[in-house]
Amino acid sequence: MKRGQLKIQQMAFMIIAVFVFFVLAGMFFLVLQTRSLSQDVTRQNEEQAALIAEVIANYPEFSCEEDTSYCVSTDKIMVLNATRYKNLFPVSAIKFIVLYSSPKITDEVVCNMSNYPNCNVFKVMDKKQADTSSVGTYVSLCRWENNGYPQRVCNLGRISIEYQVKS
Amino acid sequence: MRSKKGFEFSFSWIFAIIVGAMIISLAVFAAVRAVNVGKTATETSLAKQFTVILEPFETKLASSKNPAPLELNDEVIFFNKCINDSGFGSQKIKVSLKSGFYKGQEGEGYEVTALNKYIFSDANETGKKFYYFTKSFNMPFKVANLIFMTTKKYCFVGLEEGAIKDEVENVKREYLRYDSTGKCKDDEIKVSFPLYSGTDWDIKVDPNSDELSGIVTKKIKEGGVLKDVKLAYSDNLVFAAIFSSPSIYECNVNRLFNRMKEQTLIYIKESDYLNGNNKCNVLSESNLIDFYNSIGTYQNSDANNMNLVLQKALKLDDDNIYASCPLWPRWRNT
Numbered sequence: 290m291k292r293g294q295l296k297i298q299q300m301a302f303m304i305i306a307v308f309v310f311f312v313l314a315g316m317f318f319l320v321l322q323t324r325s326l327s328q329d330v331t332r333q334n335e336e337q338a339a340l341i342a343e344v345i346a347n348y349p350e351f352s353c354e355e356d357t358s359y360c361v362s363t364d365k366i367m368v369l370n371a372t373r374y375k376n377l378f379p380v381s382a383i384k385f386i387v388l389y390s391s392p393k394i395t396d397e398v399v400c401n402m403s404n405y406p407n408c409n410v411f412k413v414m415d416k417k418q419a420d421t422s423s424v425g426t427y428v429s430l431c432r433w434e435n436n437g438y439p440q441r442v443c444n445l446g447r448i449s450i451e452y453q454v455k456s
Numbered sequence: 457m458r459s460k461k462g463f464e465f466s467f468s469w470i471f472a473i474i475v476g477a478m479i480i481s482l483a484v485f486a487a488v489r490a491v492n493v494g495k496t497a498t499e500t501s502l503a504k505q506f507t508v509i510l511e512p513f514e515t516k517l518a519s520s521k522n523p524a525p526l527e528l529n530d531e532v533i534f535f536n537k538c539i540n541d542s543g544f545g546s547q548k549i550k551v552s553l554k555s556g557f558y559k560g561q562e563g564e565g566y567e568v569t570a571l572n573k574y575i576f577s578d579a580n581e582t583g584k585k586f587y588y589f590t591k592s593f594n595m596p597f598k599v600a601n602l603i604f605m606t607t608k609k610y611c612f613v614g615l616e617e618g619a620i621k622d623e624v625e626n627v628k629r630e631y632l633r634y635d636s637t638g639k640c641k642d643d644e645i646k647v648s649f650p651l652y653s654g655t656d657w658d659i660k661v662d663p664n665s666d667e668l669s670g671i672v673t674k675k676i677k678e679g680g681v682l683k684d685v686k687l688a689y690s691d692n693l694v695f696a697a698i699f700s701s702p703s704i705y706e707c708n709v710n711r712l713f714n715r716m717k718e719q720t721l722i723y724i725k726e727s728d729y730l731n732g733n734n735k736c737n738v739l740s741e742s743n744l745i746d747f748y749n750s751i752g753t754y755q756n757s758d759a760n761n762m763n764l765v766l767q768k769a770l771k772l773d774d775d776n777i778y779a780s781c782p783l784w785p786r787w788r789n790t
Contacts, residue, residue, distance in 0.1 A: 297467060304475045311479065315486055322490075326497060333504050340511040349598045349719060349784075356785040364735075368725035373718055377544050377572050379507075432735075439736035439781055 327455040338380050338452035339424045345383065345448060346428045350374065351413075353431050361385060361446065363432045366411045367402060374414060381418040382451035385411040387430055390444045406432055406442075421451040492563070495553060499565025502532065503551045507570045513590045513603055522627050526586040530554070534581040534605075535564065538707035544718070545711035546571045554582070574708045575603045576700035583607030587631040591692035595765065596773035597723070597784035599716045602692060602708075604699040606631060611640035614652025618667060620694065647698055659698055668788075669766055671759060672697035688759035690766045706756050713754045713765075720748040723783050736781035739772070747772050 345351060346359050350369060353360035366385060387394070387409040400408035411430075430446035433439055509526065535550040552564030574593075588605040592598050612634045615621040624634045638654060640646045648657035663670035669690040674697075676685045687697040687705055697705055724744045730736050750768045754761045773787045 293467075297471065300472060304472070304479075308479060311483065318490070322493070329497075329501060333501070333508060337508045337511060340508065344512050349600070350722060354781065354783050354785070362726075364726055364729060365722055368729055369722055370718070373543070379569075379571060433730055433781060435735050 330455045331453075334380075334452040334454070335422070335424065338450045341378060341380055342424050342426045342448050342450040345378075345450070346426075353429075359427075360429045360431055360443070361448075363400075363406065363411060363430050366413060367400065367405050369413065371412075371414055375416065378414065380450050380452050381421045382415040382423075382449075383413040384415075384449040384451075385413065385428070385430060386447045386449060388427075388445045388447055415451075418451075418453050420454045420456060422454050423449050423451045425449045496563070496565050499532075499551045499553055500568065501565075502528075502553075503549045503565055503568040506534070506549055506551070507568055507573065510570075510573060510575070510588075510603055513588075513601055522589060522629055525630070526588070528584050528586075531582065531584050533564070534577070534586065534607075536575060536577050536579055536581070536605075536701075536704060537567070538704050538711070540707045540710045540714075544571065544715055545707070547573055547575055547708075549575075572600075573603060574600055574696075574712060575605055576696040576704060576708060577605040578608075578699075579701045579704060581605065581607045587629070589629070591695060593692055593712060594787045595691060595716060596769040596776070596787040597719065599712055599719060602696050604695050606699050609641075609644045610647055610698070611635050611644040612647045612649065613638040613640065613654075613657075614649040616649060616651055620649070620661075661694060661698070663694075664763075666766075669759075669763055670694065674702060676702065688762045690762055710754075710756065713751055717748060717751045720744055720751065724748065726783065730781065738779050738781050738783050739776045743772060743775050 346361050351361045351365060353362045363385070390409065394407065394409045397410050398404060398408040399410045399412055400406075425447050428446050428448055429443045431441055431443040434442045506526070513523075531554045533552040533554060535548075535552070537548040537550070539546050539548060547570045548567040549570060550564050550567045586605055586607055588603060590601045590603050593600055593602050609631045610633075612620075612624050612632070613636075615624065615634055621634065624632060638652055645658045646656065647659045647661065648654070649661050650663065658675055660673040661670060662673070669688070672687045672689055672694065674685045674687065676683050685702045687702060689697045693709065696708065700708070723739070724741055727738050727741045727744060730738045731740070747765075747768050750765050754765055770788065776782050776784060777786050
């Protein structure tokens with residue numbers, strides 16, 4: 290091989306190496322960018338879910354009939370058309386869980402019209418998304434009962450809001 | 457024959473220059489793309505932040521009378537689009553940065569969808585400082601909170617004694633003032649109420665005798681011609697009509713009426729459940745069904761339909777309060 294040819298070959302290798310370096314550096318930059326973007330999306334989803342958890346009890350569709358804060362009417366949840374409300378909230382799932390009731394229900398019993406009020410989980414919506422995490426807050430879960438006279442019965446409950454985690 | 461005076465370019469030089477130029481142009485292209493992606497990501501994130509920040513204002517918990525404005529580091533254009541579909545509709549929010557690092561660059565971020573918000577603003581709002589406040593919309597039960605957002609300044613003139621005058625006079629807002637002399641500054645939008653006799657207004661409010669409803673007339677430029685656009689309102693929708701573009705107003709009011717219809721269905725079923733199971737005597741189903749049917753007649757800011765729904769709502773509010781267990785708190789004292 291002539292000396293000139295050798296030099297060209299050297300340069301060609303050098304250029305390929307520089308090119309590969311730039312491609313690798315670019316890919317590294319892209320991975321970092323995507324990861325930071327995914328983290329941003331997850332952080333914003335979490336922030337939004339936490340804010341929704343704070344305020345959802347005061348949405349007219351859930352709030353108690355009286356003008357009180359952090360009081361959810363389970364009578365309303367039972368008659369709410371979950372399909373219609375599925376897309377109103379930008380979260381993966383919304384659940385209301387009875388934490389303390391009398392008599393105490395130990396297992397998770399999802400509420401429906403046939404077992405209400407002897408149940409402890411009210412599923413408002415569930416988009417059945419994968420990779421979710423949840424945030425929540427405490428509320429009063431109240432219903433009307435008639436013990437000879439109309440009476441408000443309230444239990445301690447928890448709102449659970451699930452949101453999507455981007456990986 | 458070889459020239460002895462000419463400059464000789466060896467093959468390796470030519471090769472290095474061509475490939476070098478290719479690498480440099482590739483690097484420049486990648487850098488430009490990275491900056492564009494960065495701009496789009498910042499704008500999309502900003503649009504999402506707008507929807508997140510406004511989340512608590514959906515309920516009475518955060519409905520402060522005069523919340524601090526949203527102040528941004530750079531000037532942005534805020535695009536507000538309203539979609540009224542078969543569900544509850546949505547608002548598509550988009551932001552474009554106009555100053556700072558990305559100044560002079562075309563394009564805007566991706567749209568962020570807000571499903572549970574009713575933001576009344578112009579279709580495009582430009583500025584660094586976004587003023588906003590909220591009011592609930594009741595008819596007769598609470599339907600949702602309305603969010604009013606603007607970057608402009610408003611001057612109200614000719615206000616009669618009443619709720620709007622109290623609102624404007626009692627809460628000192630940087631972007632909203634009442635001028636009893638009827639003289640507004642050049643950079644202010646003049647909103648005229650019945651006691652003002654001049655014709656130099658930008659927006660005119662004509663309340664009905666019930667003081668709960670009325671018509672807002674806005675002067676809108678369409679194809680270089682100034683046109684009067686009339687919007688029917690009731691309750692706090694008067695602020696919505698003042699602060700938003702007619703198209704945003706019509707669309708959001710339709711969305712609100714769709715939500716109201718769905719909420720009435722909840723009350724119908726709740727009434728059926730509570731009365732049927734002897735839990736408590738509440739408003740009868742038939743009253744609610746009558747109201748539900750009247751909502752169905754409402755279409756695009758039609759004043760007659762809005763008044764019909766309003767009258768039915770006032771009657772329903774009276775009937776509700778006399779039941780053993782009211783389904784919602786009292787709205788209006790008649």
